[in-house]
Amino acid sequence: MSGVEIIGLGHYAPERIVPNSEIEARLGLDAGWIKRRTGIDERRYAANDQALSDLAIRAGDMAITRAGLAREDIGLLLLATSTPDHLLPPTAPLVAHRLGLGNAGGIDMAGACAGFMYALTLADSFVRSQCVTVLVIAANILSRRINEAERASSVLFADGAGAVLLAPSARQNSGVVGAHLAAQGAHYDLISIPAGGSRRPFARDLDASETLMILSDGQAVYSKAVAMMSNAAEIALRKAGVTAADVTHFIPHQANARMMGTVAHQIGVDPDRARSTVAMFGNSSAATIPLTLSMSAQEHRYAPGDIVLMTAAGAGLTGGAAVFRW
Structure with a gap:
């Protein structure tokens, strides 16, 4: 096997x-x-x-x-x-x-x-x-x-x-047939929790707000995440030997609807192939893709040979995409 x-x-x-x-x-x-x-x-x-x-x-x-x-x-x-x-x-x-x-x-x-x-x-x-x-x-x-x-x-x-x-x-020929993982540490601080790690440990005088999330530049996060998700998806598709037209189900990270639509447009995936849960469940970071994959299964059943394209980007910056042949 x-x-x-x-x-x-x-x-x-x-x-x-x-x-x-x-x-x-x-x-x-x-x-x-x-x-x-x-x-x-x-x-x-x-x-x-x-x-x-x-x-x-x-x-x-x-x-x-x-x-x-x-x-x-x-x-x-x-x-x-x-x-x-x-x-x-x-x-x-x-x-x-x-x-x-x-x-x-x-x-x-x-x-x-x-x-x-x-x-x-x-x-x-x-x-x-x-x-x-x-x-x-x-x-x-x-x-x-x-x-x-x-x-x-x-x-x-x-x-x-x-x-x-x-x-x-x-x-x-089933499973991950094309993948690309990415990291851009030059943008490390765009999304961060300042305190709680070895750089700034917990201390008695630590303000509680320093243990909460900060998005220092929302527009930069958006543009760089779109670029990373789109680029990773295109590379993964090439590695898999398929095109955007072959994608049966497109499941991007559910960051927000506008970002997801922009990525789909940039890589040329049919909007009808996109699966989304963002309207009712928001952005739960790494959980959004498998949550959507599972919740979409009843309405959009996965069949042997289906091409599922997944792509994501987030803090770090970290990102990646995978083409999974069902």
């Missing part, structure tokens, strides 16, 4: 719905301001007693249950998140334990909004080289990293989780 197939999809969005009106009232914005600029109507926030692992487990459990796979047959868990339960230890071992993955390794991957792209491409390689099943979960609780006084982050970010279960396949 030298191919890879997705045998299970899962997602979870917390129950609390936060409409635009709540945020617009807090920030003094006109009614409809957020929708016009982002395409978002509402988003989900985790409950006070929920941690990142709780969201990840719900999505992972759905993927495993849908696949009907014995949990001891899963060999690795990759957890893409920027908001782990703790700085130490990593959260993946706890998620693996609570999911009953007794034979699986587990590691966190902090790739910001591009975390799922990194995890998916590495998982595909591990399935091929080790002939084991890999569970990839991407999850975030960004509501606890939003600076409520800052418009840029308040209107976009949300909480959620998505999961894919990858397994060896006898179909040699």
